[in-house]
Amino acid sequence: xxxxxxxxxxxxQTCMKLxxxxxxxxxxxDVNGFVERFNKGFMPNATLNHIASLTPKKINDFDIKVHIxxxxxxxxxxxxxxxxxxENYGTLIAFVGVQTxxxxxxxxxxxxxxxxxxxxxxxxxxxxxxxxxxxLQNRGVSFAVSEAENVWIEIINDSIQGQLKPLYGSEGRWxxxxxxxxxxxxxxxxxxxxxxxMLGIYPVRGCPYNCSFCSVTKISGRQVRSESIDSTMKxxxxxxxxxxxxxxxxxxxxxxxxxxxxxxxEIVKANLGIRYFCQCDSQI
Numbered sequence: 001x002x003x004x005x006x007x008x009x010x011x012x013q014t015c016m017k018l019x020x021x022x023x024x025x026x027x028x029x030d031v032n033g034f035v036e037r038f039n040k041g042f043m044p045n046a047t048l049n050h051i052a053s054l055t056p057k058k059i060n061d062f063d064i065k066v067h068i069x070x071x072x073x074x075x076x077x078x079x080x081x082x083x084x085x086x087e088n089y090g091t092l093i094a095f096v097g098v099q100t101x102x103x104x105x106x107x108x109x110x111x112x113x114x115x116x117x118x119x120x121x122x123x124x125x126x127x128x129x130x131x132x133x134x135x136l137q138n139r140g141v142s143f144a145v146s147e148a149e150n151v152w153i154e155i156i157n158d159s160i161q162g163q164l165k166p167l168y169g170s171e172g173r174w175x176x177x178x179x180x181x182x183x184x185x186x187x188x189x190x191x192x193x194x195x196x197x198m199l200g201i202y203p204v205r206g207c208p209y210n211c212s213f214c215s216v217t218k219i220s221g222r223q224v225r226s227e228s229i230d231s232t233m234k235x236x237x238x239x240x241x242x243x244x245x246x247x248x249x250x251x252x253x254x255x256x257x258x259x260x261x262x263x264x265x266e267i268v269k270a271n272l273g274i275r276y277f278c279q280c281d282s283q284i
Contacts, residue, residue, distance in 0.1 A: 018088070018090070019064050020086075024109070025072070027071040041072055043199070046199075047125070049184065050201075051094070053182065054181055055156070062160055071105075073193040083116050084118075085116050090162075093109075097126070098126070102125075103128075122143065146169025146170075146175075174221040183201050185243075198246040205252075206221045206222060207224070207252050224258065226259065229266055232263060248277055249277070252279055
């Protein structure tokens with residue numbers, strides 16, 4: 001007997017010219033086992049927008065359509081329709097920025113996606129970068145154990161080809177240089193889910209310290225790496241044009257950025273009328 005699901009996936013691989021990518025920040029279960037949700041969030045998840053901005057609109061002959069889901073602020077279940085198999089296009093589901101308290105929810109959502117016929121699921125973020133997932137590997141869900149810049153395009157290409165690898169990024173956790181990425185701000189519809197029109201961006205990544213109480217260096221490394229000033233300024237201008245009024249520099253140690261004074265002077269010169277805040281150590 002022919003495996004119908006396998007037949008459908010092979011048909012998609014040969015016929016589809018559209019890849020649907022679902023970027024999802026999973027929520028977590030509360031103490032009673034329910035999925036935690038809020039009517040309004042504080043700010044859009046920076047990782048979702050960053051990876052969406054890393055995603056090309058087209059690869060070879062395949063058009064790429066990106067859907068962003070922050071499960072914390074989706075109070076209905078409409079997004080689960082994105083997990084359903086459709087023979088007219090392929091679907092890649094990426095659970096991004098997954099922390100330990102969100103990991104079980106990500107696994108459950110991946111299992112649900114597979115039950116709907118979608119076999120292309122990958123989990124990335126702090127948990128899989130810092131914790132041992134070897135017992136869960138080769139069980140139908142892929143893991144990305146490095147920064148997205150190292151592996152994201154490879155994951156997309158493998159999804160187009162019809163088969164994800166069990167593990168991505170084992171050769172190196174951190175990109176030696178940050179890619180100059182102009183962040184596409186959230187749409188007006190997405191912004192209505194949050195308390196204020198805010199956006200988080202990463203002009204710099206990494207921290208030179210090795211504090212025993214902090215996970216930053218295990219996730220972002222001790223080498224301080226940055227994108228160009230020009231790229232950051234273009235992201236800020238794009239944000240302003242989209243109605244963003246507050247920027248958070250979500251880099252973990254902003255004042256250890258070697259060119260921080262140059263960037264701040266450019267921000268002052270641009271006079272965009274945006275409020276800014278950041279994370280720094282006490283030596284600021």
